[in-house]
Amino acid sequence: MCTLVRSLFSVSICLLGLAVGFGDAARILASVATPSYSHQVAFRTIWKELAKRGHEVVLLTTDPMEEDIQNLRQIDLGSSYDVMNEYNFSTTVSNNATNDFWSFVKKSVVTIGEAQRHQLLLPEVQALIRNSSEHFDLIMLEVVFPIHLGFVERFKVPVIGLTSLDAHGNWHMFMGNHDHPILHPQLGLSLSYPLTFMDKIVSVLFNGLINIYGLFVVNPMMDEIIQQVFGKDSKPITELMKEVDMLFINVNPVLHPIRAVTPNTIMFGGGTHVDTVPKPLPEGIRKFLDDATQGAIYFSLGSNVKSNLIRDELRQVFIETFKELPFKILWKFENEELPNKPDNVMIQKWVPQADVLRHPNIKVFITQCGLQSMEEAIMNHIPLIGLPFFADQPANAIMMHNKGFGVHLDHTKLTKEKFKETIMEVINNPKYKQRSVEIADLLTDVEMTGLEKVVWWTEYVIRNKGAKLLRNPIRDLPFYQYYLLDVIGFVGVLSFIVIFGTVKISLLIYRLVRQMIVKKPKKN
Structure with missing residues (x-):
């Protein structure tokens, strides 16, 4: 009898939890506009968890997930990769022999801007915008290149910004976070902390230049696209950025x-983003790695840099x-054939990277240093x-x-001797693997996982219809x-007046005293 009562009680609690969950369920518009697999995969666990908790998620993505997920509708933006190819984006970043950051910035601004214009004009996206009965309770969107912020004014609901890496300094400023060109150099600068004096000068100048470029080139371009898609009366991008709650x-x-x-x-x-449930490797890759009795190397330059496009x-x-x-070397290579391919090399157009890095025979991962790739390696102690080629790499x-x-290593100066020496050093010296184990332990020694934090705060914004309570008043300061320029100016002027007045009065007194001494009659 007691067992039955306990069972009924447990079922009641479960049903109550489900009822509460569905009662608080929200309709979420999510958008990850950057045509890059690494940007998309960074958020997939978030969309799955929100859908699992009963929220209805409408996801705009360039790389839709293959599985059918309840409560998750995906709108395919994959055709924007065609726009990227029209502008030869991958060729530019893959064949960059000088690591020219400004060339990458200028190419990215034009290419990604046009890709997002294409996305927003797709029929299925236009249906979201034009349907007056369409509604959402929350917008979550990637803000690396935030043209999709036009949705905020259209639906007038709270908005959460997302980045698959650190945010640009402007975003930190908008959120009221501390941003300093010496402590936090802009993304793209290859500076090692602590900075030298020359590094500090470079960082300050670069920070100013990138902000000027954003103000006079990037922002007007984004405003033009937003006005084309959402209407001529749309707010400028700088005003839309202020609407972001978290x-x-x-x-x-x-x-x-x-x-x-x-x-x-x-x-x-x-x-x-790392899936904790391993998946079986494709048979060919599994056998290749299983047969690597002396160990294997995994080599991938990511989804944007293409091995078939790098210089010969x-x-x-x-x-x-x-x-x-x-x-043995498993090489993510985008062509069917690799001329002069060594016998110990397997090439694959696509590789299930996280699961490959779990294989016990992998000794080292040669990577372009995308953040998601690095995290996958660390979590598997590789x-x-x-x-590195571009951006934050x-x-x-x-x-x-x-x-x-x-x-x-610097790929612009790489030699066979240096490359081989480095590979053997990292594989044979246990300090690198031991350090990856220590870093992984630190990453997992947390009060709650990153996914748990994201979901909790997402539902906080839903429950409270925003997060204006957490807004830093610094955001409203000119x-x-x-920078206290008004206070410094006032104190400076006041100090000048006091000092100037003191000097003038002192000189006046000095002259009067001198005159009195000079005019004093002499005694006979």
Whole structure:
């Protein structure tokens, strides 16, 4: 009898929980506009968990998930990859022999801007915008290049911004977070902390230049697209950015510099996107790795840098180096054939990376240093060799090198001898693997997971219809007040008046006293 009562009680509690969950369920518009697989995969566990908790999620994505997920509707933006190809984006970043950051910025602004214009004009997206009966309770969108913020004015609901890496300094400023060009150099700068005096000058100048470029080039371009799609009366992008209630950034203090942030900025980094349930490898890859009795190397330059598009001399360095190694090499390569491919190399157009890194024979991961790739390697205790190409990759590579769980190389100066020496050093020296174990332990030693934090704060915004309570009043201060220029100016002027007055009075007194002494009659 007692057992029956306990069972009924448990069922009642479960039903009550379900009822509460569905009663609080929200309709969420989610958008990840950057045409890059790594940007998409960073948030997949979030969409799945929100849908699992009963929220209805409408997801705009360039890489739809293959599985059918209850409560999740995906709108395919994959055709925007065609726009990226029209502008030869992958060729530009893959064949960049100088790591020219400004070339990457200019190409990215035009290419991603046009890709997002294409996305917003797709029929299925236009149906969301034009249907007057369409409604949502919350908008969650990637804000790396935030043209999709036009949805905020259309639906007039709370909005959460997302980034798959650290946010640009402007976003930190908008959220009221501390941003300093010396402590927090802009993304894209390859500077190692502590900065030298020349590094500080470079960082300050670069910060000013990138902000000027954003103000006079990037923002007007985004405003033009938003007005075309959402109407001529749409607010400018700088006003729409102020509507963001919270910012979720894929940052973890174990891997990133410490930054003072307000409660409306949530750091969820540390392998949040990594699926904890292993999946079986494709048979060919599994057998290749199983047969690697001396160990295997996994080599991938990510989803944006293409191994088939890199310059011939660099690819030849890879081939000649791999030929001399005693290990098997699994190489993510985008063509069917690789001329002069060594016998110990397997090429694959697509690789289930997280599951490959779980294989016990993997000794090292040679990577472009995308943040998601690095997290997947760390969580599986795999040391790294970094070959960064663009964006945040150089900074990630320096961080990895400084923290000791890998070595970074400059692909523009790479030689076969240096490459081979580095591979053998990282594989044979146990300190790199041991350090990756220590970093993984730190990432997982937390009060709650990144996914739990994101979901809790998402539902907080839903429950409270926003998070204006957490808004830092610093956001409303003009530039001159934030930097105390008005106070400094007032004190400066006042000090000048006091000092000037004191000097003038002192001179006057001196002259009077001198005159009195000079005019004093002499005694006979």
